[in-house]
Amino acid sequence: MADALPKTPMLDELEKGGWPSFVTEIKLAAEKNPMGKDLLGLLERSYKEKIGHWKHGGIVGVMGYGGGVIGRYNDLPEEYPNISHFHTMRINQPAGWFYTSEALRGICDIWEKRGSGLTNMHGSTGDIILLGTSTDQLEPTFQDLAKIDFDIGGSGSDVRTPSCCCGMARCEWACYDTMAACYDFTMTYQDELHRPAFPYKFKFKFSGCPNDCVASIARSDMSIIGTWRDEIQIDKDAVKEYADSGMDIDSDVVGNCPGKCMAWDGKELKINDKFCVHCMHCINAMPKALRPGKDRGATILIGSKAPIVEGALLSSVLIPFIKMEPPYQEIKDLVDKMWDLWCEEGKNRERIGEFIQRIGLGNFLDEIEVDPIPEMVAHPRENPYVFYEDYYEDEDEDDEEGDDE
Amino acid sequence: MADERRTDYGPPHYEKFLPPIIKENYGKWKYHELLKPGVMVHVSESGAKLFTVRAGSPRLMSVDKIRMYADLADKYCGGYLRFTSRHNVEFLLTEQSNIDPLIDDLKKIGHPVGGIANSISAIVHTQGWIHCHSAATDASGVVKAVMDDLYEYFTETKLPGKLRIALACCLNMCGAVHCSDIAILGIHRRPPKVDHENLYKMCEIPNVSASCPTAAIRPATVDGKASVEVDEDRCMFCANCFTVCPAMPLADPLNDGVSIWVGGKVSNARHEPMFSKLAIPFLPNNPPRWPEVTSAIRKLVELWASNARKYERMGEWIERIGWPKFFQMSGIEFQKEHIDDFKHAGLTFKRSTHLTF
Numbered sequence: 124m125a126d127a128l129p130k131t132p133m134l135d136e137l138e139k140g141g142w143p144s145f146v147t148e149i150k151l152a153a154e155k156n157p158m159g160k161d162l163l164g165l166l167e168r169s170y171k172e173k174i175g176h177w178k179h180g181g182i183v184g185v186m187g188y189g190g191g192v193i194g195r196y197n198d199l200p201e202e203y204p205n206i207s208h209f210h211t212m213r214i215n216q217p218a219g220w221f222y223t224s225e226a227l228r229g230i231c232d233i234w235e236k237r238g239s240g241l242t243n244m245h246g247s248t249g250d251i252i253l254l255g256t257s258t259d260q261l262e263p264t265f266q267d268l269a270k271i272d273f274d275i276g277g278s279g280s281d282v283r284t285p286s287c288c289c290g291m292a293r294c295e296w297a298c299y300d301t302m303a304a305c306y307d308f309t310m311t312y313q314d315e316l317h318r319p320a321f322p323y324k325f326k327f328k329f330s331g332c333p334n335d336c337v338a339s340i341a342r343s344d345m346s347i348i349g350t351w352r353d354e355i356q357i358d359k360d361a362v363k364e365y366a367d368s369g370m371d372i373d374s375d376v377v378g379n380c381p382g383k384c385m386a387w388d389g390k391e392l393k394i395n396d397k398f399c400v401h402c403m404h405c406i407n408a409m410p411k412a413l414r415p416g417k418d419r420g421a422t423i424l425i426g427s428k429a430p431i432v433e434g435a436l437l438s439s440v441l442i443p444f445i446k447m448e449p450p451y452q453e454i455k456d457l458v459d460k461m462w463d464l465w466c467e468e469g470k471n472r473e474r475i476g477e478f479i480q481r482i483g484l485g486n487f488l489d490e491i492e493v494d495p496i497p498e499m500v501a502h503p504r505e506n507p508y509v510f511y512e513d514y515y516e517d518e519d520e521d522d523e524e525g526d527d528e
Numbered sequence: 529m530a531d532e533r534r535t536d537y538g539p540p541h542y543e544k545f546l547p548p549i550i551k552e553n554y555g556k557w558k559y560h561e562l563l564k565p566g567v568m569v570h571v572s573e574s575g576a577k578l579f580t581v582r583a584g585s586p587r588l589m590s591v592d593k594i595r596m597y598a599d600l601a602d603k604y605c606g607g608y609l610r611f612t613s614r615h616n617v618e619f620l621l622t623e624q625s626n627i628d629p630l631i632d633d634l635k636k637i638g639h640p641v642g643g644i645a646n647s648i649s650a651i652v653h654t655q656g657w658i659h660c661h662s663a664a665t666d667a668s669g670v671v672k673a674v675m676d677d678l679y680e681y682f683t684e685t686k687l688p689g690k691l692r693i694a695l696a697c698c699l700n701m702c703g704a705v706h707c708s709d710i711a712i713l714g715i716h717r718r719p720p721k722v723d724h725e726n727l728y729k730m731c732e733i734p735n736v737s738a739s740c741p742t743a744a745i746r747p748a749t750v751d752g753k754a755s756v757e758v759d760e761d762r763c764m765f766c767a768n769c770f771t772v773c774p775a776m777p778l779a780d781p782l783n784d785g786v787s788i789w790v791g792g793k794v795s796n797a798r799h800e801p802m803f804s805k806l807a808i809p810f811l812p813n814n815p816p817r818w819p820e821v822t823s824a825i826r827k828l829v830e831l832w833a834s835n836a837r838k839y840e841r842m843g844e845w846i847e848r849i850g851w852p853k854f855f856q857m858s859g860i861e862f863q864k865e866h867i868d869d870f871k872h873a874g875l876t877f878k879r880s881t882h883l884t885f
Contacts (some may be wrong), residue, residue, distance in 0.1 A: 133815060133816040134669075134816060136816040136817055137669055137672050137673070137816050137817070139676075140672070140673075140676030140677075140678040140679070141638050141640060141675075141676055142584065142640070142672055142675035142676045143585060143586045143638050143640075143678060144586060144638075144672060145586040145587070145658075145669075145672060146672075147586075147638075148586055148588055148589050148590045149588070149590070151590040151592045151593065152590040152591070152592070159590075159808075163659070166657055166658060169657035169666065170657070170666070170669070170815040170816055171815075172781060173781035173813045173815065174657075174779050174780070174781045174784070174785065175656070175657045175660060175662075175663045175665060175779060177657075177659060177660060177661045177663075178661055178774065179661050179774040182717070186533070187533065187535045188535065195661070207585050210661070211659065215538060216539060217539050217540050217541075217542045217544075217545050218539070218542040219542055220610045220611040220612070220613075221542055221546055221608070221609075221610045222608075222609055222610060222611075223545050223601075223604050223607045223608060224543070224547050224598035224599070224601045224607035224608075225598075225607060226540070226544075226545060226592050226611070227595075227597065227598045227609075228595060228598050228674075230591075230594075231591035231592075231594050231595055231598075232591075234591055235591050238615050240590055240591045240592070241588060241589070241590055241591075242587055242588075242589050242591065242594065242766070243587050243588055243589070243615075243655075244546070244585065244587065244589075244594065244611050244615065244617070245611060245615065247652060247654065247702050247703050247704060249651075254588070254658075254659060255659070265658070267650050268788040269534050269537070271540075272537065272539075272540040273539065273540060274536070274537050274538050278647040286613075289610065291554050291555035291557070291770065292546060292550050292554060293544075293557065293570055293578060293580070293620075294556040294557060294560075294568070295551060295558055295559055295560065296569075300555065302542050306538075306539070306541065306542060309538050309539060310538045312813070313537075313538055314536065317535070317536060322821060328720075333795070333796035333797070334795045334796070334797060335794050335795055335796065335801075336612075336613055337613050337614070338704065338707065338794040340707075340796075340801050341706065341707040341794050341801060344760065348796075374838075375838060375839070379798050379839055380529035381798055381799065381800075398747040402796045402797050402798055403795070403796060403797045404797045404798045404839070407797055408839070410559045410560060410561070411559045411561075411658075414558075414559075425854045429696075429699075429700065429701035429702075429704050429706055430706065430766070431699060431700050431701070431766060431768050431771070432766070433741055433871070434845060434870060434871055435701075435706040435803060437707070437801055437803070453811060456666060468834070470738075471738070471766075472739070472772070496671055499870055501565040511787070514823075514844065
């Protein structure tokens with residue numbers, strides 16, 4: 124017979140209200156597992172004291188893997204012994220976060236037996252998060268997961284678990300097959316994903332269009348965002364239907380176009396595609412009438428990250444347009460060159476975006492053998508402090524003049 | 529006999545989890561429509577229709593709740609479901625007549641349907657006091673309190689455009705809140721209290737010094753032990769030193785709390801992606817329901833909702849009216865903390881006479 128749950132007057136307040144309650148979830152787990160009980164007790168204590176009670180992780184993991192398990196210990200192990208170890212396992216999610224009920228039940232059964240029975244669906248990077256177990260259960264959990272074909276995700280200074288939007292599976296705007304690309308890259312970089320060997324983490328995120336539903340431009344070291352380079356497809360009859368149904372095409376669509384490349388005369392919608400910046404607004408506003416063009420691919424951007432250490436960055440353009448076709452060799456060759464350089468020259472805990480800021484994008488491009496193009500900058504430099512690498516001596520000039528004669 | 533130990537096999541192939549209608553119409557979707565809040569239909573070139581019902585979740589879920597989802601998926605859509613990048617669950621239906629019964633069943637287990645189109649979707653967030661060593665606030669509790677308060681904006685589509693909220697419980701930003709319409713960010717405000725007794729046993733001193741972005745940490749000998757000293761005037765509470773060295777704790781109930789940031793976006797639609805900017809430098813940690821935070825966020829949401837034009841995201845609206853107007857209209861006091869003083873701060877100064885009065 125299970126002991127009663129600890130008294131949690133503060134947490135109980137968070138079972139009120141319309142939004143589903145995480146406290147209710149922990150209580151559900153606590154009915155079956157003493158870890159849940161201690162977690163309730165410890166969290167209630169944090170609520171009273173306004174401070175967390177978790178310590179830095181130690182090195183824990185499963186055999187042969189350097190990442191994917193986040194070691195966690197509480198600082199009051201005698202009072203909360205059932206969660207004295209409470210390690211998290213990151214499990215690589217299926218691309219696009221699609222599941223069958225059978226697959227989910229498989230994970231649930233393992234985690235009920237081996238861990239706290241608590242999860243995050245999903246963590247911020249995209250993994251299935253199995254929240255809390257003891258050190259001795261890590262390897263058996265992994266062995267059980269292997270039987271249902273789920274593998275461990277990334278953590279530490281490695282390739283983090285790549286993630287993608289649902290792409291062609293359920294979106295008409297997908298400009299390339301995000302799930303295929305995400306799966307392909309995940310499989311190509313299994314070693315880099317499971318064995319941290321970089322200066323710091325490296326994230327790939329695959330978005331099918333510039334709406335960027337997986338926030339790749341803000342959250343991934345390499346952002347692969349679908350786009351097109353021909354004309355937006357227009358269904359004239361459908362445009363008319365939108366107009367007839369009361370849409371103010373002039374203000375809602377044309378007026379919001381950042382490229383100012385559209386015109387609406389009350390009958391026909393004209394787009395000067397040469398000046399379209401591929402923002403998606405008109406397509407988002409009139410999904411039945413407008414579609415991305417047919418010559419589709421992706422823009423590759425590099426370097427975004429959250430603030431730690433040197434400040435937050437958005438990714439910036441590296442390749443304006445590339446066709447996204449397996450095995451994506453051109454991109455992988457570029458990745459190899461970037462990693463070689465970053466691993467050689469990068470400082471500890473320096474993301475590739477920060478590394479590029481430090482050495483200069485121009486120098487970075489030289490090293491990875493990519494030519495500079497205006498698409499890579501918002502505007503050219505405003506200061507005259509150019510680092511020219513070569514200069515002529517008097518003798519060089521004489522030689523040149525001599526040659527001219 | 530040695531066991532063949534399987535490693536590096538990667539995630540299961542996604543095709544195993546796709547419903548037949550998706551396999552048949554993969555890459556052939558033509559358009560989609562919102563049928564009602566939280567319900568959309570995708571129509572294929574073939575005419576096939578896929579109905580999606582999206583429900584909010586607390587992100588932190590018990591296996592029993594996941595099994596309930598699995599049971600609903602079996603009952604209504606052949607066992608097929610997915611999750612979104614914002615922790616919502618989506619059921620993938622082929623029978624339109626199953627939509628309402630599914631919604632009723634979801635309501636019975638306490639999960640609201642919504643979060644699509646001009647609504648507030650679920651909050652992307654971090655672990656907080658549930659599981660993190662560096663948290664300056666809780667995550668799940670703040671999120672629960674905020675979403676209880678904004679519930680109507682999840683279940684209805686009455687906003688001018690999308691509004692995305694994210695929470696990170698420290699500056700590490702596992703929740704990557706730096707590009708959200710409204711970001712809730714846990715902050716420390718007291719420099720690290722160096723544990724000189726243990727630092728030399730736990731940390732590599734050159735690493736600790738090098739970890740500081742403002743070079744505020746120097747090697748020092750304290751009571752005969754190798755340690756570090758912190759130039760507190762230069763500390764901006766990023767906690768990077770604590771990340772590399774447990775003997776540099778910053779968490780402190782008296783000084784930790786929450787800051788609120790506004791106007792970021794990730795999508796390229798209309799305006800380019802933007803970082804969130806500081807709106808409210810500090811609100812106290814006031815568990816269990818963080819009333820100062822929920823009320824500040826409701827005010828921001830309603831201010832934007834009643835003033836923004838159709839489609840305009842928070843940041844687009846503020847850019848149109850200008851930041852002085854934002855501070856005037858929101859009643860938020862502009863303080864020294866709002867002015868950037870890190871790298872390239874000068875780029876954020878107003879460098880024109882384009883002012884409103």
